[in-house]
Amino acid sequence: MNNYPGMCLVFCFAIFGLGSAIRCVKCKDDTGSCTTTQDCRVDEDACLTLAERGGQTTRQCIKVSDCDFNRLAQMFPSVPKFTFDCCSSHLCNGATSIGTGKPLLGLLASLAVMWWCMQ
Known part of the structure; x- marks a missing residue:
């Protein structure tokens, strides 16, 4: 029972990480960097990557229900032709995948503390 406060603290951090909002790359550029x-x-x-034909790429947060060609055409009326991709993990709309995110780290920390306390 000596480790009870520490275990509670780790579980609180893990639960906080699991409930946090998604994080996305946000920019409008033509370099992809x-x-x-x-x-x-x-x-x-969700995270959106919208690439204009022969132009800029827009990256931002979006509702997953708005990840539809017709809806995006309404949201971006000045972009006549584009391709898009929506994804649902932290920073998934970046040029490369960045990190594993808070939820996995919190879960691993919780498991490590539980294993240590059972020893």
Whole structure:
């Protein structure tokens, strides 16, 4: 029982990480090398990459229900031709995958503390 406060603290951090909002890359450029990130709002549960034909690429948070060609055409009326991709994990719309994210780290820390306490 000496380790009870420590275990509670680790579980709280793990639960906090699991409940946090998704994080996406946010920028508009033509190089594909943007690194600015943003924490998405609670109702935004996906990351968007929208590439204009022969132009810029827009990366931002979006509602997964808006990940539809017709809906995006309404949201971006000045972009006549584009391709897009929506994904649902942390920073998945970046040029490369960045890190494993807080939820996995919190879960692994919880498991490590539980294993240590059972020894």
